[in-house]
Amino acid sequence: MAEERTPLQGGNPGWAGETGEYGHLTEADVRGTTYVGKRPPEGTSPGASCSYPYQVGGGRPDAPLFEGPYRERLDKILSRYPNRQGALLPVLALAQEIRGHLSPESMAEVAAALGLAPAYVRGVATFYTMYHKRPVGEHLVQVCTNVACNLCGADEVLRAFLAATGTEPGQISADGQYTVIEAECLGACGFPTAVQVNDRYFENVSPEAVPAILERLAQEAAARSSAAARQGS
Numbered sequence: 240m241a242e243e244r245t246p247l248q249g250g251n252p253g254w255a256g257e258t259g260e261y262g263h264l265t266e267a268d269v270r271g272t273t274y275v276g277k278r279p280p281e282g283t284s285p286g287a288s289c290s291y292p293y294q295v296g297g298g299r300p301d302a303p304l305f306e307g308p309y310r311e312r313l314d315k316i317l318s319r320y321p322n323r324q325g326a327l328l329p330v331l332a333l334a335q336e337i338r339g340h341l342s343p344e345s346m347a348e349v350a351a352a353l354g355l356a357p358a359y360v361r362g363v364a365t366f367y368t369m370y371h372k373r374p375v376g377e378h379l380v381q382v383c384t385n386v387a388c389n390l391c392g393a394d395e396v397l398r399a400f401l402a403a404t405g406t407e408p409g410q411i412s413a414d415g416q417y418t419v420i421e422a423e424c425l426g427a428c429g430f431p432t433a434v435q436v437n438d439r440y441f442e443n444v445s446p447e448a449v450p451a452i453l454e455r456l457a458q459e460a461a462a463r464s465s466a467a468a469r470q471g472s
């Protein structure tokens with residue numbers, strides 16, 4: 240059988256295959272069609288999407304900020320920046336990780352810890368959508384409805400998550416487990432529809448895949464609670 244050749248070979252001097260270095264690749268390899276759709280169904284590594292878990296479940300709204308191990312993390316963050324203003328974004332992320340969302344009181348505490356004006360901190364926190372100004376469920380489900388995902392049926396995926404969790408966009412489900420919102424581009428446009436649950440990515444999500452994703456999340460949450468109960472007993 241004749242070797243499969245990309246039509247680009249011989250016709251596009253800018254393509255790496257022209258150098259001979261990548262001549263073994265087929266067009267499918269270059270376009271990614273050999274692996275698109277084969278991403279792990281349990282979601283990809285959080286490290287692929289962000290350098291710190293800016294939204295994780297289990298926030299405690301009344302927890303003290305920046306004490307114990309969190310004080311150590313605050314100091315570590317501060318050591319990386321030339322001034323306290325520069326450290327504001329990761330410190331807000333840390334406060335959200337501890338409490339689950341950023342209330343006006345939390346923003347004021349961040350301002351006090353960094354020696355910044357409360358209005359300045361509030362202006363920054365309210366600018367970025369990754370900071371939650373209201374409580375969210377244990378699992379924050381962000382469905383990308385931007386153009387690439389939208390063309391591939393993101394609206395149906397969003398509706399499937401809302402129907403399965405019994406919520407309207409932004410609401411917390413009755414069991415406290417889920418909040419579903421629309422997101423702007425999640426940076427995974429090659430794998431539509433992209434869905435981010437806390438700090439984990441699910442890609443190539445179809446409406447049919449939604450029950451299995453929610454089931455997986457529920458099983459993991461149950462396993463975490465039993466592990467915590469075992470540790471506490």
Ligand code: FES
Pocket residue numbers: 383384385386387388389423424425426427428429431433
């Ligand atoms: S458009 Fe959905 S991830 Fe970019």
